[in-house]
Amino acid sequence: MPKRLFIYPIITFVGILILCSSIVQLFNEINKQSREQALSFASSAIAQALQQQIVVGIASTSMLEATLRLADFDTSDFESWGAEILSTNPSVSTVQLAPKGVVRQIYPMSGHEKAVGHDLLADPRRLRAAMDAIQEQRLTMVGPLRLIQNNRMAIIARKPVMQKVGGQEVFWGFSIALIYIEDLVGKAMHRLDPVKWSYRLEGDNPDTPELKLIAKSETNVGPNAKEFPVHVPNGVWKLTVDMVDDTVVFMNQYLLYLMVFIVACFATAFVFYLEKKSYRQSLALRQLNAELQEARDELSRDxxxxxxxxxxxxxxxxxxxxxxxxxxxxxxxxxxxxxxxxxxxxxxxxxxxxxxxxxxxxxxxxxxxxxxxxxxxxxxxxxxxxxxxxxxxxxxxxxxxxxxxxxxxxxxxxxxxxxxxxxxxxxxxxxxxxxxxxxxxxxxxxxxxxxxxxxxxxxxxxxxxxxxxxxxxxxxxxxxxxxxxxxxxxxxxxxxxxxxxxxxxxxxxxxxxxxxxxxxxxxxxxxxxxxxx
Structure with missing residues (x-):
């Protein structure tokens, strides 16, 4: 029997195996790179969204301070101030005024009644951050922490407000903005499909040196997750994002090669169908553009x-x-x-x-x-x-x-x-x-x-x-x-x-x-x- 009868089938068989193997390896490499890029992009976008929301939310303390000064420290219209500030800063949950460090006014009040009368300067857990803000006369942020009034996790921005009395700057109190963690994370993560993505957000805890879990998805992140820092005024949070692995694992490698070959054939036929359909659409689009140009010319003539x-x-x-x-x-x-x-x-x-x-x-x-x-x-x-x-x-x-x-x-x-x-x-x-x-x-x-x-x-x-x-x-x-x-x-x-x-x-x-x-x-x-x- 001639050797070519065996050589050609062997060459063909080996060639198909090499081709299928190369396709699978190339696909895996492309998928890996795409996954890395998607993770990097998603992590960066979410981190930037969190940072932006926090910065915008913290800025509301300056708006509240400016409004207070314009009113010559008369707080009788506080509720109208709060409504206007919250309408322009949707990431902020509440705004507060704490004359002499004691919380007196909150908008909206509902759900925060227990916080009224809270003396920040007498609370050992809040005293250090409050005194640092007063001494350095700068805005500070604390959190994430659990609120005493409703047991919800939040971050709090406090800005000391100084009042000139007798030619000297005297501490008047704090303008405060409160941002609920669940609202902050929900707005930043709303674009992620929970079926395909998982995440974990950890942040500094002012009450303990350990990193505290701020929020996480229902699905746990895997070992190949992407970490990204989230820079906030009081430290750095760690955001971990992962894509849920939905790749089908085949038990038989030879069956995988065969399926790849069959899929390639079907893909070629499908691409031919799409190209033919695209060509027809292109012809229709050119005809439509010609009619549109004719209409434009007629309008220009008119x-x-x-x-x-x-x-x-x-x-x-x-x-x-x-x-x-x-x-x-x-x-x-x-x-x-x-x-x-x-x-x-x-x-x-x-x-x-x-x-x-x-x-x-x-x-x-x-x-x-x-x-x-x-x-x-x-x-x-x-x-x-x-x-x-x-x-x-x-x-x-x-x-x-x-x-x-x-x-x-x-x-x-x-x-x-x-x-x-x-x-x-x-x-x-x-x-x-x-x-x-x-x-x-x-x-x-x-x-x-x-x-x-x-x-x-x-x-x-x-x-x-x-x-x-x-x-x-x-x-x-x-x-x-x-x-x-x-x-x-x-x-x-x-x-x-x-x-x-x-x-x-x-x-x-x-x-x-x-x-x-x-x-x-x-x-x-x-x-x-x-x-x-």
Whole structure:
């Protein structure tokens, strides 16, 4: 029989035994390290929790002393002090005042009635600690000890309170905080599962040099338990923490190897199942993130549109209101000198401006609806003559006030576009022409055939623009605002928003300008309903 028939099975058998043995040893080592880390972490966390609770509890004696001094040593409101101190220091069970070393006031009183009248300076068991505190004028802590009033274990913090009498510091008494051991330990140990953990806490006993058992779990700690010091003001406590050993001990080592091998196979299958499930969840999460990002983008877009809407509203409504204010100011100042016909004319102009403002608001709402997807930017046949004349009437008060000349010349009266987009752009161009044209300057609004379409031309002989200024006048993310020739202010949003509206409605805007000689803006519209620029 060939040797390979025996060699391969032997190699396979030995290999599986070595692999299983290595896995078991590795598992035991990892388990040992994890156990050590868990014990160290738990011991440290519990010790810190105990120390913190004790420190916070002891600090309540200082709070009580401070409150007593603020009340000029009048203790009539002691119960309200105690309630407030206990509400902010949950680790403290009671607070007490002991004038001349005799306990007189306790909060809460229930269960502590026997302690009233206890003279700390006359009790041999408490005299040494009390006198040390008075002589050194420092806070001291005693315990754990058993209380005379209810036989419960507690630690007690005493702070001597000194009162200035006749220019000298005189002992007034003690401010005392009492912390029950069972409450202290219970709060620190509440996170430990009693089935998996065991502990033992020992501390200094002021009545005997021996370490006293403070608290322990129902299950005793084992020989591999972790010890950790708990530093308290009057000494060091010893905390011992252990994990209950729930490892299954197999009687047959070969059966353990076999079970490890089988468990590894099942574990591999289970990990494959988990990975497959995790992959599916990852795909679903990516899809959800994509939908969430889409929703964020849509929300960001809506916020940008909202900002644009309010910017357009503020920009386009300002000038009509200014025109209306100019007319009403004129009437207000010169009404007694005006004839009835002049007043009627002025009021008629106010009415016309009001109609234009209502029309402007409707157009703005229509535009906002189109931007938000609730309405489309409708392309309509436009009466350019009516549109230009309406805007001329709207800005006439500004023209008269500034003293510039405004002329119109329409050779073409019909074109196609969105009424609001064209109105917004034309109104903005006329307002800018007035803004940047000095007194006695000239502004001309005209229509001309242009490259197979119609151009609304707004020209002026004002300040004009440099090439650098012209680069960004249509960029919405590069807002630039320049004061007018009479100090007029703007937002820098008018031209970019007007250009955007025109482009969305199939039109466009172009500019020619030279510094010191003026500017010429053209709104180029198609002559047909489906043409675009």
């Amino acid at each position: 916020n940008i549109l909202k900002d644009k809407f309010f910017s357009i509203l503020a920009h386009d409504m300002r000038n009509p209101f200014q025109s209306m204010m100019l007319v009403t100011e004129l009437i207000n100042q010169h009404a007694d000198k005006m004839s009835k016909e002049e007043i009627i004319t002025k009021v008629g102009r106010i009415h016309l401006i009001g109609e234009r403002m209502v029309e402007l608001l409707e157009n703005l709402l229509e535009w906002a609806g189109g931007q938000l997807g609730t309405q489309d930017l409708q392309i309509e046949q436009l009466d350019l003559n009516e549109m230009i004349q309406g805007n001329v009437e709207l800005v006439r008060p500004l023209v008269e006030r500034k003293g510039v000349m405004l002329k119109t010349d329409q050779q073409t009266s019909v074109a196609y576009g969105n009424p609001h987009a064209v109105q917004t752009a034309l109104r903005n161009l006329m307002n800018n022409a007035i803004k940047f044209t000095p007194e006695k300057g000239q502004i001309e609004v005209k229509t001309r055939p242009y490259d197979g379409g119609v151009a609304i031309i707004v020209g002026d002989n004002g300040v004009g623009m440099t090439p650098d200024q012209m680069k960004n006048i249509f960029a919405l993310d590069e807002k630039t605002s320049t004061a007018g020739t009479s100090g007029e202010k703007g937002t820098g949003l008018g031209l970019p928003l007007s250009c955007e509206l025109l482009e969305k409605s199939g039109a466009k805007m172009v500019v020619e300008s030279e510094a010191g000689k003026g500017s010429i803006f053209r709104i180029i519209l198609p002559q047909g309903p489906k043409a675009e620029y």
